[in-house]
Amino acid sequence: MNEILFSNPVIVYLLSELILFVLLLIAFIISIRVLIHWDFESFSPLQFKLEQQAYLVTTITLFVFSMKFLLLLYFAFTVDSLASLIAGAMCSAGVIDANEYGSPLLALKLLILFGLTLWIWVNFYDLRTKNYQWFKEKSWIFMVMFIFITIELLLDFTYFTHIDTHQPVSCCSALFGQLEGANPLPFGLNISTLLILFYLLFALVILTLLTHQSLLYIVANILFLYIAYFAVVYFFGTYIYELPTHKCPFCMLQKEYHYVGYLLWISLFLGSYIGINSAITALWLKEENQASIKIVMSLLSFFVLLCSTYVAVYYFKNGVLL
Amino acid sequence: MLNNAFFHFLTLQLFKERSKHIGIIIISVLILFLLSSVLFISSSLRHSLNETLQVQPDFVISKVQGGENRATPLTWSNELLNIYGITHVSPRVYGRYFFKSKAKSFLIVGVDFLDEQAHKNLQKLIENIDIKTFLTQNSMLVGEGVKEYLAHNFYDKSYNFLTPKGEFKTVKIFQTLPTKTNLIGNDMMIMPMDLAREILGYGEDEVTDIGFNVPNPDEWTMINDKVSALHYDVRVVNKKEVQQSYEHLYNYKGGVFLMLFLILLSTFMLILYQRYSMVHSNERRHIGLLRALGWSIHDVLKLKLLETLSIVFISFILGVVTAYIYVFIFSAPLLKELFLGGQNLTSTIKFTPVLDFSVLSSIFFIYALPFISAVLIPVWRVAITDPKEAML
Helix, strand or coil, X not given: CCHHHHXXXXXXXXXXXXXXXXXXXXXXXXXXXXXXXXXXXXCCHXXXXXXXXXXXXXXXXXXXXXXXXXXXXHHHHHHHHHCCCCCCCCCHHHHHCCCCCHHHHHHHHHHHHHHHHHHHXXXXXXXXXXXXXXXXXXXXXXXXXXXXXXXXXXXXXXXXXXXXXXXXXXXXXXHHHCCCCCCCCHHHCXXXXXXXXXXXXXXXXXXXXXXXXXXXXXXXXXXXXXXXXXXXXXXXXXXXHCCCCCXXXXXXXCHHHCCHHHHHHHHHHHHHHHHHHHHHHHHHCCCCCXXXXXXXXXXXXXXXXXXXXXXXXXXXXHCCCC | CCCHHHHHHHHHHHHHCHHHHHHHHHHHHHHHHHHHHHHHHHHHHHHHHHHHHXXXXXXXXXXXXXXXEECEECHHHHHHHCCCCCEEEEEEEEEEEECCCCCCEEEEEEECCXXXXXXXXXXXXXXXXXXXXXXXXXXXXXXXXXXXXXXXXXXXXXXXXXXXCCCEEEEEEEEECCHHHHHHHCCEEEEEHHHHHHHHCCCCCEECEEEEECCCHHHHHHHHHHHHCCCCCEEEEEHHHHHHHHHHHHHHHHHHHHHHHHHHHHHHHHHHHHHHHCCCHHXXXXXXXXXXXXXXXXXXXXXXXXXXXXXXXXXXXXXXXXXXXXXXXXXXXXXXXXXXXXXXXXXXXXXXXXXXXXXXXXHHHHHHHHHHHHHHHHHHHHHCCXXXXXXX
16 A cells, blocks of 8 residues: 555545535536526526525535635645655655646646636626526536546546655756756746846736736736746745755745745735636626725735845845845 | 624524534534544654654664674774765664563663763753763663663662673663653663673674764765665665654554544534434524525525534634643543553653644544535525425
8 A cells, every 4th residue: 555645634635625526526416407407587496496506506616615725725735744755855846746647736726726716706796696697607617617626636546646655756956956057937038037027027917907907917917927936936936945056836835934935825826816817707797896906916916025025135134145 | 794793693593502513512522632632642743753863863874684783893983984975973882671571671872971972962861960970880861761660670779780791780870861852762771882882792893883974965865875885784774764764654553543533534424414404393494584584595504604614613622622631731641552552661751742734734624624514415405495384
């Protein structure tokens, strides 16, 4: 038997995912029926029954979503705790790379979280209308998400059962750091242009948010998300670790750095997800929400501020930059 | 809907139906108590072991013959010193000494009290002792378990060791080790290295093994290869391997427990499902009344779910707090035997309180998530009660 499966967090994590999946499966079966027979104009007993069942689907999905968000954090933590069991791994980077399922799983998790935030958004508008105007749209999003979550569950199990504790893996500095002169940054950027782009994109995101340029905003925010990832790994991260050669998106989740990574990545991803989703619904359902703009602005500004503070503090302490 | 009046109503509701909830809360607290105690013990032990490992040498080499450790020649330590990158080479002498009945054993650890490096690791243990008087005669420091066992067998002041040569060696009990070190120090006897050699039957230029440090972690694999190439009969063990095997051991113990716990958990879920599906006609009428007063299904659902959440949180806090008191204040009677094994000297361990995010979130996920999942559907079924039907 694989030793990894005895690790307590892994047992807890897999169990939680399994239970949530069973709930979702029930919701999925119900919502297929609901989607086929749904007709809001009808006064048949069937329609009344369907409306009642729709409540169950909504409740389950809301519950699963909130748990999925917590479970993603728990997953990051679980993977981190495995680092000491696997030869060569010093943080999650190595563990995620321990087999070919790790990175797709992580990407899928982020995608699912995005889809679920979109669902929450549409659900929010749907509940505000008296006639369940967006019910079909909401259900379709749920269907698609269910397929993704099924794949995710399969990947979860294949990933954890296929980790080999004896085969050495690379540590983060091997994965992100020394690439023998090759430039890891996209579009042929270097560090200074990366930073200029980072701050410019941030400004663009804020401007488009304030002027309600939804389409432009979506493009800007996706680009910002992409650039921010590289900026954190290759520039801001080095200030968090206070070591110019330490380039890793995962190590900052550890205790040595006061778990600042959780704060950093949550503010970035949550901010972007909320923003993009509210822009999508603005274009699609023609519904606007002023509160979300404020939330997005504060989350993203917090992210940028936190990153910059690390550089500033380092400069004040040591009088030089790395 | 989420305003003061609503929460007031929720509290009143909880109080009014307390007899219904109390059973669930008691079972939950019991389950949580068992689960949290085990996880607390396991994480506390792991923490203490990790702390102990921190001060251990990075590498340990010893001579092997047929897969068994043999006495290691002291000359090897000089060869190690010649390798660039190795620091703090410290030969160690230790071993088990079996008490005459062979049922119990002590761990004898020889320490070079004049060596600065060995001294530093022991600093905390021997802070209060006067080394000069300690070294003038044959004396030793003993763990609490040893002290107790010897006193029980009428060795109050000193103990007569029987060396492999058949001679008796009287060693004075100088002092007991601090209680904090009980996890490793309970059955330990610390004495000067030459004395330990004599009692354990090592020759003058022999040691049990040799520890050394490699400060740069990037050099670990390379040093490993170099040292392995020095002799054909050398075994090299590094700290990470030791840590891994400890981790495996405790994961295994906790993991087996958790897997058995899953059976309990599924029973618990089933009970919850049944419990929440059974709805009194009284309660149905209650819901019907609320619906007739203009509450939507959504509001009733919210009320019922918040009710469940309150129960989950109340029992979560109660369970975790009692487990905390049981483990860290009363040091977990009965349960700790599962983790420590009490065959040898009885140990009186105080667990170091470790309460981190990981343990708490694990407890939350394995308890609250199944709980809420089990009651979602029954709660929904109650919430959609038709007002007209309920009033009949």
